[in-house]
Amino acid sequence: MRPQICIITINYNNKQGLLDTIKSVIQQSYNNYEFIIIDGNSTDGSKDVIVEHEAYLTYSISEPDNGIYHAMNKGTRIAKGDYLIYLNSGDTFFEKDTLEKISPFLSSNADIIFGNMNCVGKDYSWIKDYKNEVIDFNYFVRDTLPHQGAFIKNSLINSNQCPYDETLKICSDWKFFIDAVIKRKASLLHAPVVIANYNFDGFSSQPSSRSIIVLERLNVLLRDYTDLFVSSFDSMLSIEREYSNIMRSRPIKAFLKIRRKFER
Structure with a gap:
């Protein structure tokens, strides 16, 4: 069937x-x-x-x-x-x-x-x-x-x-x-x-929605996939240049703080 x-x-x-x-x-x-x-x-x-x-x-x-x-x-x-x-x-x-x-x-x-x-x-x-x-x-x-x-x-x-x-x-x-x-x-x-x-x-393809998409994804990645995200962060930036526009956001600051701990 x-x-x-x-x-x-x-x-x-x-x-x-x-x-x-x-x-x-x-x-x-x-x-x-x-x-x-x-x-x-x-x-x-x-x-x-x-x-x-x-x-x-x-x-x-x-x-x-x-x-x-x-x-x-x-x-x-x-x-x-x-x-x-x-x-x-x-x-x-x-x-x-x-x-x-x-x-x-x-x-x-x-x-x-x-x-x-x-x-x-x-x-x-x-x-x-x-x-x-x-x-x-x-x-x-x-x-x-x-x-x-x-x-x-x-x-x-x-x-x-x-x-x-x-x-x-x-x-x-x-x-x-x-x-x-x-x-x-x-x-x-x-x-x-x-x-x-x-x-x-x-709606989801509009530039005005892009920042929401990026921030929502970042929050999930930082919360649920920290280890994997740490290892892929640099390559991600080389692919997705737009992430550089939100480097001052709270999720990114939180991630960088976590990353520094891993680098010690």
Whole structure:
């Protein structure tokens, strides 16, 4: 039997984006999937869109929540499928047969199976190919896996009651991936399939969000991965020049103090 895929969509006041995502899902040629929508009590007509498409949905709810990661946790706990993917409102699958193309790789039984992404801006698009990436600690210092392009085994993600840290604003999906790969030794498989269209003009890609991303990641690295971070700090700086702009921040000062202790 072919693996069942659970598609979880989080939405709040993004009616058109939600509609685009729903159309992208229900047009898939692969039909062994669950489709869950968690809406944060939208007031822009999103609820009507959900009602109009309820025949295609396994589960939906619209109620106030505490943000995107609270909503993702709610959807995760409901999911019954073999593999979960988070295709939030505005995200769309790359092609109508995307799930069909990825399904053979899901039989590998890897914990996380990830494909490539079509990064779309206002006047451009390009394919981000992960085939040559070494997904290790150093990788997560500078980047992350795309939640729109990763299929996560249900048994891996639901072994934690709240897999997404709800105290983080932007980086909880990154934290889940680094914890899964580095702490829990989750197995990975790259599939040469373009999974989704990623909006490069979205909130998390904006320059105004970059400082939040950097600081949230630094706090996690300093708290949970001190030894590994110490050993990779210099190479990280050579790759991510932008970190130099926040050398006066509290997390960096704390790290440098810790580092000096290791150097004694």
